Amino acid sequence: MSQAELAPAAAAAPVRRNPLWTLGILWSELTTTLRRWRTLALLGVLAAVPVLIGIAVRIETSDGSSAGPGEGGAGPAFLSQVTNNGLFLVFAALAATLPVFLPMAVGVVAGDSIAGEANAGTLRYLLVAPAGRTRLLLAKYATTLAFCLIATLVVAASALAVGALLFPVGEVTTISGTRIGFGEGLLRAVFVAVAVAASLIGFAALGLFVSTLTNSGIAAMAATVGVLITVQILDTIPQLSGIHPYLFPHYWLSFADLLREPVYWDGLLKNLGLQGLYAAVFGTAAWARFTAKDITA
16 A cells, blocks of 8 residues: 555544543643642642641740630640640641631632633643543643642641641540540541542532633632632521531531541541532533633633
């Protein structure tokens, strides 16, 4: 067969994408996101929160007084134990950043994922790669989830370093009153960080969906953060208690149940189920919108 006859056959043959090429898209998206000054600034702010909390507790308790009593598994209960064990600064910092700082950082990254590319005029070139809309959307979402984990680990690592520097460390007294070794306590801190990161997967999908609705990155980020604030307010109104279990932040602080002996799984499983539901609904909505969207930029 001549070279002229082979050319049309080669042109008609489907392009087979190497699976490693798909990983290349994900790696490119992740490195691009983490190299942005905005992302580094967000991580810097998150790392500073445990430092400020640790210094404040150290100053307040410099005369030997307690940081204040706390009930239950929220931030104040962890804060009251920081002076006795610096490892509790990890739990206190995560409890302090989860309601606002962590989701706001995730909202900025998720909201800018598609809209930011459209605003910069690079979205069309990404699709010409050829990445394919579904593959690109999955890479964007996976990058956002990776940022959720990285941001949470930054808070935890900063808190652990500050806690070990300013306070003693040792055996951990659980919320149930039992004592566990420092090694097991450290392992539970890792599980807590993973649980906190998993608590943000539903909100990340919501932010990705919002990002497909506009070509303005700033508008998408503002809208995503606005939704966060609105839902947080709704979750605090007693008259709306009937809808509270269906709001994505309702079970966020259930990670405290990992510090019980034995661990209470009910709240944790409800949280993971709710986040999975939000991820499925808004992930599907984002895919439907993005695959049908007219890309002009």
